[in-house]
Amino acid sequence: MLVTALFLLLLVSYALINRYNSTAGRDLAVLKWGVDDLTPFCPYMIYFYVSWYLQLALLAWHIWCNPTAKATHHFKLMVGISSLGMALAQVIFIVYPTWCSRENVDLSGVDPLTVLIFNRLHSADAPTNCWPSSHVLISALFAFYYTYYLVSTRLYGRGKTVVLCVLVWIWSIGIWLSTVFIKQHFWPDVVGGLVIAGLVILFERLYQCRRSRRI
Numbered sequence: 001m002l003v004t005a006l007f008l009l010l011l012v013s014y015a016l017i018n019r020y021n022s023t024a025g026r027d028l029a030v031l032k033w034g035v036d037d038l039t040p041f042c043p044y045m046i047y048f049y050v051s052w053y054l055q056l057a058l059l060a061w062h063i064w065c066n067p068t069a070k071a072t073h074h075f076k077l078m079v080g081i082s083s084l085g086m087a088l089a090q091v092i093f094i095v096y097p098t099w100c101s102r103e104n105v106d107l108s109g110v111d112p113l114t115v116l117i118f119n120r121l122h123s124a125d126a127p128t129n130c131w132p133s134s135h136v137l138i139s140a141l142f143a144f145y146y147t148y149y150l151v152s153t154r155l156y157g158r159g160k161t162v163v164l165c166v167l168v169w170i171w172s173i174g175i176w177l178s179t180v181f182i183k184q185h186f187w188p189d190v191v192g193g194l195v196i197a198g199l200v201i202l203f204e205r206l207y208q209c210r211r212s213r214r215i
Contacts, residue, residue: 003080010086014134017090021097022126028099031131032186039180039187043110046117048178051171052135055142059149070153077204078145085137085200089129089193098130098189105183121184133185136176136193143172144201 021028059075102122107115147165150156156164176193179185 003076003083007079007083007086010083010090013090014086014093014129017093018126018129021093021099021128026097028097028128030101030186031098031188033188036180036186041104041106041183042181043107043114043118045174045178045181046114046121048171048174049135049182049184050117050121052139052175055139055146055172059142059146068153071149074145074149074153078141078149081145081200081204082138082141084203085141085196086134088196088200089132089134089137092132093129096131097128100127100130100183100185100189102127102183118182125184127184130185131189132192132196133176133179133189134193135179135185136190137197139172139175140194140197141201143169144197 020026056079059078105118107118110118146168150161150164150168154161176190179190180187
């Protein structure tokens with residue numbers, strides 16, 4: 001419960017930092033590469049982007065269906081590590097605020113539902129807090145720990161587990177790509193999110209190894 005409350009608190013602090021960086025008149029850096037200008041705008045990738053919100057819900061659903069101590073441990077582990085990653089990212093948002101231009105977002109000829117989703121996204125999330133990408137960070141941690149959960153708990157047969165793990169990684173990679181194809185982020189933001197995810201995973205693995213040696 002405490003870990004979940006911390007995660008929710010960090011979601012609120014993300015929104016507050018986002019609003020502050022977009023309204024306080026701060027100097028915002030633009031961190032981009034040449035490949036960003038070559039990356040096309042693909043409006044329908046927005047559906048991959050918003051599916052990010054389903055990932056934690058999916059993990060929680062699995063634990064609801066399998067309320068074992070091991071399943072609960074995996075959920076707390078992922079939420080705890082995600083909280084650590086988000087905390088690190090938010091320190092960066094404050095110290096090194098970045099901004100992403102939306103000038104290439106052209107919704108002419110796009111269906112009304114997709115336009116509505118874009119409008120809601122843009123009104124709720126100002127184009128700051130870009131580097132590293134929280135979307136990429138949390139999605140990468142979800143893919144790692146959810147597949148770790150599937151393999152270690154052995155809920156399904158080997159073949160089904162492999163298929164599910166592949167699908168989870170395809171889903172997460174689609175989310176990473178969506179951040180740049182809908183012009184919500186630049187490529188350095190994606191790399192930054194993956195680096196932070198890798199660092200917190202490494203920290204957790206080293207901690208678990210040292211803990212097991214002491215026991």
